[in-house]
Amino acid sequence: MNSLLTSAVAGLSAGGAYAILGVCAIFTYRLVAVVNFTGAAIGATGTFVMVALYESGVPLALAVPVGIVAGALAALAVGLVMATWFSGAAASTKAAVTAALLVGIIAVGLRLTGGQHPHNFPDLIPGSAFRLAGVEVTWAAVVTIAISVLFTFITEQFLARTQTGLELRALSQRPMAAELIGIRVKLLALSVWAVMGAVTAFALMVIAPQRAPDFMSLSLLVVPALAAALIGAFASFRAALAGGMAIGIIEGLASGLDTFSQYRGAIPFLVILAVLMWSQRGARFDEAR
Amino acid sequence: MKHASLKAALRTALTLGILAVLIYAFLPKYWIFLVTAIFITGIALQSLGLVTGRTGMISLCQMSFAGVGAWVTGYLNVAEAPGGLILWIVLGGLAAVPVGVVIGLPALRLRGINLAIVTLGFAAAFDTVLATITFPGQTAFIQVVRPSWFESDGGYFALVMIVYVAIAVALEFVNRSRLGASWLAVRHSERAAAAHGVSVPMAKLSAFAISAFISGVSGGLLAGYLGTLVAENFNMMQSLALFAVASMVGAHFTLGAVAGGAMITLFPELLRRLGLPQDIGNVFFAVGAVQAMSTGETISETWVRLGSKLASRFRRKPAAVAEPEVKTARPLGTPAVHQPGVALEVSGLTVRYGNVLALDKVSLKVPSRTVVGLIGPNGAGKSTTVDAIAGFLPRYEGSVSLNGGPLEGLLATERARLGVRRTWQTTRIAPELTVGDYIRLAAPGIRPAEIEAVLEWFDCPVPEAAIASVDAGSRRLIDVAGVVAARPPVLLLDEPAAGQSYAEALKLGDRIASIPEVFGSAVLLIEHDMDLVRKACSDITVFDFGRVIANGAPQTVLSSPIVQKAYMGVELEEQVA
Numbered sequence: 029m030n031s032l033l034t035s036a037v038a039g040l041s042a043g044g045a046y047a048i049l050g051v052c053a054i055f056t057y058r059l060v061a062v063v064n065f066t067g068a069a070i071g072a073t074g075t076f077v078m079v080a081l082y083e084s085g086v087p088l089a090l091a092v093p094v095g096i097v098a099g100a101l102a103a104l105a106v107g108l109v110m111a112t113w114f115s116g117a118a119a120s121t122k123a124a125v126t127a128a129l130l131v132g133i134i135a136v137g138l139r140l141t142g143g144q145h146p147h148n149f150p151d152l153i154p155g156s157a158f159r160l161a162g163v164e165v166t167w168a169a170v171v172t173i174a175i176s177v178l179f180t181f182i183t184e185q186f187l188a189r190t191q192t193g194l195e196l197r198a199l200s201q202r203p204m205a206a207e208l209i210g211i212r213v214k215l216l217a218l219s220v221w222a223v224m225g226a227v228t229a230f231a232l233m234v235i236a237p238q239r240a241p242d243f244m245s246l247s248l249l250v251v252p253a254l255a256a257a258l259i260g261a262f263a264s265f266r267a268a269l270a271g272g273m274a275i276g277i278i279e280g281l282a283s284g285l286d287t288f289s290q291y292r293g294a295i296p297f298l299v300i301l302a303v304l305m306w307s308q309r310g311a312r313f314d315e316a317r
Numbered sequence: 318m319k320h321a322s323l324k325a326a327l328r329t330a331l332t333l334g335i336l337a338v339l340i341y342a343f344l345p346k347y348w349i350f351l352v353t354a355i356f357i358t359g360i361a362l363q364s365l366g367l368v369t370g371r372t373g374m375i376s377l378c379q380m381s382f383a384g385v386g387a388w389v390t391g392y393l394n395v396a397e398a399p400g401g402l403i404l405w406i407v408l409g410g411l412a413a414v415p416v417g418v419v420i421g422l423p424a425l426r427l428r429g430i431n432l433a434i435v436t437l438g439f440a441a442a443f444d445t446v447l448a449t450i451t452f453p454g455q456t457a458f459i460q461v462v463r464p465s466w467f468e469s470d471g472g473y474f475a476l477v478m479i480v481y482v483a484i485a486v487a488l489e490f491v492n493r494s495r496l497g498a499s500w501l502a503v504r505h506s507e508r509a510a511a512a513h514g515v516s517v518p519m520a521k522l523s524a525f526a527i528s529a530f531i532s533g534v535s536g537g538l539l540a541g542y543l544g545t546l547v548a549e550n551f552n553m554m555q556s557l558a559l560f561a562v563a564s565m566v567g568a569h570f571t572l573g574a575v576a577g578g579a580m581i582t583l584f585p586e587l588l589r590r591l592g593l594p595q596d597i598g599n600v601f602f603a604v605g606a607v608q609a610m611s612t613g614e615t616i617s618e619t620w621v622r623l624g625s626k627l628a629s630r631f632r633r634k635p636a637a638v639a640e641p642e643v644k645t646a647r648p649l650g651t652p653a654v655h656q657p658g659v660a661l662e663v664s665g666l667t668v669r670y671g672n673v674l675a676l677d678k679v680s681l682k683v684p685s686r687t688v689v690g691l692i693g694p695n696g697a698g699k700s701t702t703v704d705a706i707a708g709f710l711p712r713y714e715g716s717v718s719l720n721g722g723p724l725e726g727l728l729a730t731e732r733a734r735l736g737v738r739r740t741w742q743t744t745r746i747a748p749e750l751t752v753g754d755y756i757r758l759a760a761p762g763i764r765p766a767e768i769e770a771v772l773e774w775f776d777c778p779v780p781e782a783a784i785a786s787v788d789a790g791s792r793r794l795i796d797v798a799g800v801v802a803a804r805p806p807v808l809l810l811d812e813p814a815a816g817q818s819y820a821e822a823l824k825l826g827d828r829i830a831s832i833p834e835v836f837g838s839a840v841l842l843i844e845h846d847m848d849l850v851r852k853a854c855s856d857i858t859v860f861d862f863g864r865v866i867a868n869g870a871p872q873t874v875l876s877s878p879i880v881q882k883a884y885m886g887v888e889l890e891e892q893v894a
Contacts, residue, residue, distance in 0.1 A: 063430045065437070113611040123430045124375055125610050127437075128561040132603025134554065135596045248553065251441045254434045293445030297438035304423040304431055 032284055037163045039280020040273075041235055044172025047272030048231040049249060050256025051180050052224050057262045058187075059196045059220045061119065061203075063254070065126040066106050067228055069133040069247035074099025074229025075236050076137065076243060079147050088150060095233060096226045102133075103225025104218055111217045115203055130247065137243035149237040172234050176272070179227060180265045196220065252276075255296040258303050275299055322493040326486045329571055333485065337478040346470060351582060353474045356481045357538045358559075359578030362568040363484060364531035365559060370569030371492070372524040373504030375433035378420065378440035379532050379559050384447060384551030385413040386533025390540040391453040394461045401464050403476075406537030410530040417529025421522050440553040447548040460544040477538055484531055485571055491527070498758040500524055501747040508709060509745035513759050513799075514733035558599050565605035567615025576616065647770035652837030653804035656720045660685040660839040661706070661737070661807045665715035668701050668863075675701045676863045678715065681841075683807065685720075686833035688840040690850045690871070693860030694884055699843045700742065702860075703809045706841075707739045708732040720806060736805035742812050744792040746784050752795055753780025759799030771802045774835075775828060790816050794825070801836055808832065808840045814849050826852035847875065859884065 049068060056064045078095025082088060106129060114122050141147070153171050156164040187193040199206040199216055207213045232246055239245055252275050259271025275296055282292040340352050365379045386409035393405040423435050453459075467476040491497050499520045502510035507517050540546055549555075562581055567573035580602070585595040609615050614622075661683040668676040676698045683689045691699050705713045708729035717724045724732055733739075738759075746755055756768045768780050775798040778787050787795065797813050810829070814822040826849035832840055844850050850857065850871065857874045859867040861883040867874045874880055 063433070065433075109607065113607075117610075119430055120373070120375060120433070121610055123433050124560075124564060125607055127375070127377060127433060127557060128564055128603050128606035128610070130603075131554070131557045131561045131606075132600045134557075135599035135603070139594060139596055244554070248441060251438050255438065258431070258434060290449040291445055294442035297435075297442035300435055300438045301423065304435060 032281060034163050035280045035282075035284025036277050037160060037165055037169075037280070038283070039276040039278070041166060041169035041172050041238060041276075042279060043273040043276020044169060044176050045231050045235040045249070045272075046252045046256050046276050047176035047269045048172065048179060049228060049253030050260065050268040050272040051176060051183070051265050052228050052231075053253050053257035054260055054262055054265055054268050055183060056220065056224050057257070059200050060107070060110070060217045061122070061200050062110055062126060063119065063123040063262070064106075064224075065123065065130045065250055065254075066133055066247075067224065067253055068232065068249040069130055069137065069243075070102045070106060070225045071099055071228030071232035071249075072137060072243050072246035073102040073133070074225065075232045075246060076141050076147075078229075078233055079149060079236075080141075082150055083148055088152070092152065092230075092233065096229050099229025100222040100225040103221040103228075107218050107221030110221075111214050115213075115217075130250070134244050134247050137247065141243045144242050147241055149241050151237050152234050168234055168238075172231060173273070175227075175231065175234075176269055180269050184265055192216070252279075252296040255300045255303070258300055258307075261307060271299075271303075322490050325493070326489040329485050329489055330482050333478065333482045337475070337482075341471060341474065349474050350470045351586065353470070353477050353542060354582045355575070355578040356477045357535055357542060357578075358581045359574045360481055360484060360535035360538065361532055361559060362563055362566075362574040362577045363488065364528040364535065365563045366568030366570070366574060367488070367500075367531070368524050368528040369560070369563060370567060371497070371504065372500040372521060374421075374521065374524070375430075375560075376420075376436045376525075376528070377433055377553075377560055378436040378443065378556050379528075380536075380551045380553075380556040381440050381443040382413045382417055382529045382532035383536030383539065384443060384548075385416050385529075386410050386536030387540040387546055387551065388447070388452060388536075389533075390537035391455075391461060391546060394540070395453040395459055402462065402467075402537075402541050403464060406480075406534055406541070409537035409540075410533035413529040413533030413536075414526050417525040417532075418522055420529075421525030436556075437553070440556045444548065444552050447551065451548065452546045455545060455547060458545060461540045463541050473542060477542070480534065480538060484534070485574075489571075493754070495757060495761055496520070496523060498747075498750055498754045501749050502758060505747035506745040508729070509741060511709075511729040512707060512733055512739050512741075514730055514738075514761070515758070516730050554599075558602055561599070561602040561606040565602060565609045565616060567609075567617035570615075570617040570621075572620065573615060573617035647766065647773060649770045649774060649835055650767055652833075652835055653806075655685055655736075655806040655837055655839075657685050658720070659683070660720060661841065662718045662721075663702070663706060663715070666702065666705055666717065667714040668698070668705055668710060674863055676705070676713075679860070679863070679865055680715075681858045681865065681868070683839045683841050684856075685806065685839050686837065687856065688830060688833060688842055688854050690854035690857040691841055691843045691860065692845070692847075692850060692857060692884065693866075696862075697860035698863040699860055700811055703739055703811050703841075703843065706732075706809060707737055737807050737809065738800040738803055738805045739809040740793075740796045740800055740811055740813060742815065744789065744796055746792055746795065748783075748785040750784050751780065752778050752782045752784060752787065755784060755795060756780065756799050756802050760803035763802055768802065771798050774798075775801075776824075790818075790821070793817065797825075797829075801832060801838065804836045805838055808838050809843075810840060811843050812845065813842070814844055814846045819848075822846050822849050823852065825849065829853040851875070 053064060053067055056062050074095045077098035078091045081091035081094060110122060114125055153167045155167050157167045157170045158165055187197060195211045196216055199211060199213055203213055236246065255275055256268045256272035260268030279292045279295050282288040282295060340349060344352065361379060361383055365376060368374055368376045389409035389412040390405045393408065398405065420436060420439050423431060463473060467473050499510060499515040502515060503517055503520045510520065511517055539550065562577045566577040568577055584598040584601065588595045588597055659682050664680040666676050666679045679702065691702065693699055704710050706717050708727060719735055719737055752772065753768055756771065757763060772780060775794050777795050777798050778791055784792065793813060793816055797810060800808055814825050817825060829840060829842060830853040832838055842853060854871055857869065857871050858865055859874060859880050866883055867877055867880045
């Protein structure tokens with residue numbers, strides 16, 4: 029029993045990261061209407077900029093902010109492509125475009141970071157915060173969970189209560205109409221992308237030391253991220269938050285069981301399948317057409 | 318139209334056959350080996366073209382299906398199963414089918430984005446599983462045994478070409494069949510496809526199943542080609558790159574699949590010779606895919622467009638001006654015989670959208686072999702009535718019955734198959750179809766002569782014309798021609814004359830008036846053009862704010878004060894005064 033708890037707690041920091049990524053995925057979908065397959069790759073870009081600086085002797089206090097800015101810039105680049113050529117495109121076309129972009133970003137990323145060549149990832153937030161039923165809970169886990177909760181809360185409040193939040197909601201639903209009533213559509217959309225990039229970059233920096241630290245593995249964290257977003261039906265930040273945590277904990281549990289540990293990479297898929305089968309049971313036709 | 322498929326299939330087979338002979342005769346051995354890989358990848362691309370290009374469902378796990386096929390082939394090889402490689406490859410393809418169907422299940426309800434996530438998730442999961450169980454024979458270096466006829470590299474090239482041609486020819490037939498048309502229809506509009514009695518789940522699942530089979534076959538061929546396989550041959554990046562290339566070249570075209578295969582195979586070779594890192598290829602594919610999606614035109618389509626432009630420049634005379642044909646009316650066949658009495662009966666129909674009461678206990682009857690008009694101002698609930706009758710509303714109160722049999726509990730597809738057919742206010746015909754394809758989709762089993770006759774009767778373009786080249790007004794007529802050609806007991810026409818000129822509308826009115834007599838169907842006609850309504854209808858029901866306000870013969874109803882006020886905006890006082 030105790031060993032199960034240990035494994036579950038071990039999944040906490042991953043769960044926190046999935047939650048942040050999932051909330052970011054909904055953030056992008058709700059505000060700029062893009063299901064973004066490049067989210068984790070954008071975060072990985074920022075993370076590797078930070079690592080490159082760190083490895084060349086730059087102190088962490090400088091490397092981390094620069095990495096976060098790099099993440100924001102990478103997101104801006106993707107956002108620019110989407111806002112310039114695909115602002116009026118169908119949702120599935122936009123998703124297909126980001127899937128294609130993912131191929132390119134991973135190729136460039138692997139080339140620049142030396143493929144599977146191991147990197148020295150600093151533990152941004154080392155040490156253990158407290159013991160829960162005899163199990164160490166790391167600061168990394170506490171911080172990722174705190175960020176994910178905070179980000180969810182701030183986003184919800186921002187969208188519900190501020191003028192800019194209102195404009196953003198208008199933008200995501202009817203970009204053309206929003207533009208016609210004088211909302212600066214492109215500027216707003218690009219800010220959304222930049223915020224998403226910065227947050228994802230920081231989240232990946234925190235959990236990178238616990239993952240297979242190559243560019244591709246980090247980029248493919250988009251799978252659990254989108255699974256979490258699906259749990260929130262691409263609408264509810266809170267459900268995505270809970271979903272991301274749950275996926276992390278289930279993965280942790282699975283790696284604690286010998287028979288399943290090798291197959292834990294399959295867990296997000298099973299979650300996706302289950303969630304979809306359940307949530308779509310009543311739907312009959314695609315919207316609008 | 319079997320004739321056209323046969324011609325296209327023969328042309329494909331012949332072109333590929335000549336290409337294969339030329340390659341075999343003139344290229345050095347190393348290049349034959351490379352070209353073999355082009356066509357194996359081309360098969361995988363064809364499978365992706367079917368599910369993504371034709372049916373419009375994003376699949377990011379196509380190489381995982383190939384991996385299933387390859388794994389089964391490798392397993393049968395290690396187990397020394399009887400039958401040899403060719404049978405193993407077929408079994409590998411079949412093994413991928415149930416996997417494809419399971420992945421396709423979430424697509425039954427919703428498409429596009431969710432499916433992209435499911436397939437990417439599957440690719441990730443398959444990577445994990447494959448890395449753990451490894452390929453059969455991988456660690457012991459057991460080579461997959463090729464059949465003795467196809468053992469050499471040249472021989473194996475021949476085998477791959479035979480399989481490629483077989484698949485391309487089969488797809489040529491399937492794509493021109495009603496199944497193929499239903500894939501395009503589903504991609505364009507699921508509702509419109511369901512209104513033609515196409516089962517949307519069947520269309521999607523069949524696309525996934527066939528696609529998984531073809532992909533599985535390509536995996537099996539790759540196993541025989543390389544001898545031993547590693548998990549990396551089928552990982553997620555391969556699937557994603559395949560998707561990018563398919564989006565760029567248009568893998569649902571024969572030309573596109575070959576061109577895409579060539580790019581995936583030859584680009585790394587080119588980069589290697591230039592001394593550049595080979596993974597740059599993926600960057601190129603990503604940029605190409607984004608470019609293609611931003612213009613909405615794949616490379617194959619661009620080539621075909623430029624090619625036909627060039628060809629028309631070299632042609633001496635412009636295409637001969639069509640002789641004004643002496644029209645001899647073709648026989649339309651005898652009208653369908655449906656049950657007499659009341660064909661369609663709606664009683665107590667109530668529909669709510671949230672707090673809005675769209676329809677309030679509406680009743681109407683359409684006797685068999687008559688045209689009944691349904692008129693009323695915008696927002697009166699006319700189209701809502703059609704949606705309810707045809708089964709496109711999730712819930713309504715009251716009852717709808719066809720020839721006395723209740724339709725409650727039946728889905729749109731089932732209602733359409735029973736014979737409640739509808740058209741839409743805006744045309745929803747997939748532009749990739751030809752006019753003839755569309756009529757065949759709308760009226761299954763119709764004879765070619767009858768297609769021509771019906772099209773002629775409605776003054777529509779010829780069956781060979783592409784929908785994309787037809788103007789919007791004619792598309793509306795084709796819409797009507799399609800459902801009429803099916804000769805169902807009940808037709809629901811939603812503003813068929815919108816977008817037509819006055820003269821055309823009157824002519825259409827004449828045609829609609831004689832639908833019952835010529836085709837045997839009863840018609841419920843929604844229309845704003847009062848002259849058309851007067852001409853076509855024997856009976857009129859008027860709606861206002863979701864209620865029936867009048868009902869009866871056209872002249873009486875249209876002159877009644879309450880209708881004049883509601884619909885024509887004529888004030889009662891003036892009439893009273």
